[in-house]
Amino acid sequence: MEKGKATIDYKNAVIKIHGLEKAFDDYEVLRGIDLELFQGENLVVLGRSGTGKSVLIKIISGLLTPDKGSVEVLGEDISKLNDRQLQALRIRIGFSFQNSALYDSMTVRKNLEFPLVRNRKNITRKEIDTNVESVLEAVGLSQTINQMPSELSGGQRKRIGIARTLILNPEIMLYDEPTAGLDPITCIEINELINEVQQRYKTSSIIITHDLTCAKSTGDRIAMLLDGQFQRQGSFEEVFHTNDARVKPFFDYNFIQ
Amino acid sequence: MDTIESTPLPQSRLRRRGSKLKKSFTDFFLSLYNINKFIFRFFREAFMPPYEFKEIVRQCYEAGVRSFSLIALTGFIVGLIFTKQSRPSLSVFGAESWLPGLVSIAIMRALAPLVTALITSGKVGSGIGAELGSMRVTEQIDAMEVSGTNPFKFLVCTRVLATTITIPILATFFGVVAVIGGFLNVYVNEGTSWRTFIQQFFEPLTFTDFSASLIKSIVFGFTIGIVGCYQGYYSTKGTEGVGKAANGAVVTAMFLVFIEEIVIVQITSWFR
Numbered sequence: 001m002e003k004g005k006a007t008i009d010y011k012n013a014v015i016k017i018h019g020l021e022k023a024f025d026d027y028e029v030l031r032g033i034d035l036e037l038f039q040g041e042n043l044v045v046l047g048r049s050g051t052g053k054s055v056l057i058k059i060i061s062g063l064l065t066p067d068k069g070s071v072e073v074l075g076e077d078i079s080k081l082n083d084r085q086l087q088a089l090r091i092r093i094g095f096s097f098q099n100s101a102l103y104d105s106m107t108v109r110k111n112l113e114f115p116l117v118r119n120r121k122n123i124t125r126k127e128i129d130t131n132v133e134s135v136l137e138a139v140g141l142s143q144t145i146n147q148m149p150s151e152l153s154g155g156q157r158k159r160i161g162i163a164r165t166l167i168l169n170p171e172i173m174l175y176d177e178p179t180a181g182l183d184p185i186t187c188i189e190i191n192e193l194i195n196e197v198q199q200r201y202k203t204s205s206i207i208i209t210h211d212l213t214c215a216k217s218t219g220d221r222i223a224m225l226l227d228g229q230f231q232r233q234g235s236f237e238e239v240f241h242t243n244d245a246r247v248k249p250f251f252d253y254n255f256i257q
Numbered sequence: 258m259d260t261i262e263s264t265p266l267p268q269s270r271l272r273r274r275g276s277k278l279k280k281s282f283t284d285f286f287l288s289l290y291n292i293n294k295f296i297f298r299f300f301r302e303a304f305m306p307p308y309e310f311k312e313i314v315r316q317c318y319e320a321g322v323r324s325f326s327l328i329a330l331t332g333f334i335v336g337l338i339f340t341k342q343s344r345p346s347l348s349v350f351g352a353e354s355w356l357p358g359l360v361s362i363a364i365m366r367a368l369a370p371l372v373t374a375l376i377t378s379g380k381v382g383s384g385i386g387a388e389l390g391s392m393r394v395t396e397q398i399d400a401m402e403v404s405g406t407n408p409f410k411f412l413v414c415t416r417v418l419a420t421t422i423t424i425p426i427l428a429t430f431f432g433v434v435a436v437i438g439g440f441l442n443v444y445v446n447e448g449t450s451w452r453t454f455i456q457q458f459f460e461p462l463t464f465t466d467f468s469a470s471l472i473k474s475i476v477f478g479f480t481i482g483i484v485g486c487y488q489g490y491y492s493t494k495g496t497e498g499v500g501k502a503a504n505g506a507v508v509t510a511m512f513l514v515f516i517e518e519i520v521i522v523q524i525t526s527w528f529r
Binding site: 087088090091093095103115 | 391401402404
């Protein structure tokens with residue numbers, strides 16, 4: 001499945017990362033990352049497990065602090081923000097977690113209402129219901145509104161997780177392994193949903209994955225993360241057709257799989 | 258089997274033990290620092306707007322109302338058994354009439370706050386540890402944070418306030434039920450009326466006893482909440498971490514409750 005044409009503004013970078021470094025104890029995960037995400041773009045970050053892909057988006061969302069380097073999100077340097085400012089910035093960023101991270105003790109409706117009620121102080125009951133129904137319809141799961149997360153399948157949980165982030169109309173979406181642990185058909189559905197979100201909500205996204213099908217169908221640009229640095233960046237074909245001995249085995253292995 | 262070459266020299270063993278000891282020593286002080294930072298953060302955030310009244314009420318219901326039946330049962334049995342077991346010692350001196358006074362001192366000064374705290378550390382503290390621990394390992398706390406909600410305020414402050422509010426109430430309830438248990442035993446054996454029992458029950462008690470018990474319960478409630486939340490909030494290592502958080506919440510809270518009991522009893526004795 002090929003990706004449709006996206007409207008990307010290459011003059012306007014919504015995320016600018018320069019010289020980013022992060023280590024856990026003695027293990028250096030990120031070693032000098034430079035990256036720009038443009039308005040309306042879907043950027044796929046490919047790489048093996050443990051290469052720091054998730055660490056990268058956790059730094060972007062302020063869940064982790066970098067050891068070195070600067071991270072500018074929507075024009076704000078996140079290292080200079082106080083708690084309140086960071087909280088305000090996070091509302092503009094949607095984060096879809098690998099295991100969906102739905103609140104177990106709440107129904108789907110409550111899960112979706114939670115960020116809305118807490119961030120829009122004067123919202124009416126009618127507006128809440130309209131928003132909840134709208135995002136549920138966008139992810140195609142209107143019938144699950146009163147179900148508990150434990151009653152949903154893996155694919156449904158992923159979709160509800162995405163819906164929960166969409167309810168605040170984010171400008172940037174961060175997807176952490178959106179197709180991990182799903183069957184091939186559901187993977188295709190999730191890939192289509194990511195593209196739909198880009199078109200419908202005009203979001204710029206970073207998609208963390210090691211699934212080449214997901215990368216090919218959702219990415220406008222691919223960045224290959226190896227040994228804590230981006231080794232190659234470009235379109236899927238540009239990254240894929242390479243003789244680089246560090247990059248090639250990743251693609252060969254994926255296709256054998 | 259160890260060969261001569263593979264057997265470590267006593268000196269290097271000592272060095273290894275020394276470095277292990279140094280590490281546990283450092284870890285101990287590091288955890289002390291972290292828990293103090295956690296407590297400080299609680300006081301900084303709990304009393305600053307926006308307030309989470311609705312969630313505090315919900316947590317009070319979870320911690321308090323759901324524990325009433327267990328506290329009632331334990332309180333009744335403790336009152337009954339304590340009276341029954343104390344009778345033979347008093348009857349040696351022919352002093353059975355002192356039973357209500359003895360029961361009142363034991364229950365009001367020590368048993369009501371202490372037993373309530375121990376029961377709630379097992380029931381509520383472990384629940385808090387396990388709940389927050391599983392929320393941490395399944396990234397629900399991170400999800401809350403990235404959606405513009407302060408998870409510390411929503412999850413930690415509400416739970417700690419709830420245990421601090423409900424445990425004194427539960428301890429009072431425990432005391433009332435234990436009195437009923439004690440009275441039943443005295444009534445069956447000595448035929449003492451309710452009025453006489455209550456009169457003798459309150460005779461030896463002073464304002465210091467009530468206020469010390471109340472302060473104790475508040476301190477115990479705060480301890481149980483903060484320990485449960487700390488263990489859960491910083492749990493790691495997946496499901497194993499959740500189990501450890503629940504276990505750590507109970508063991509640490511019980512240990513601290515006993516230490517606090519000793520300290521408060523000592524302080525109270527200066528005012529008597």
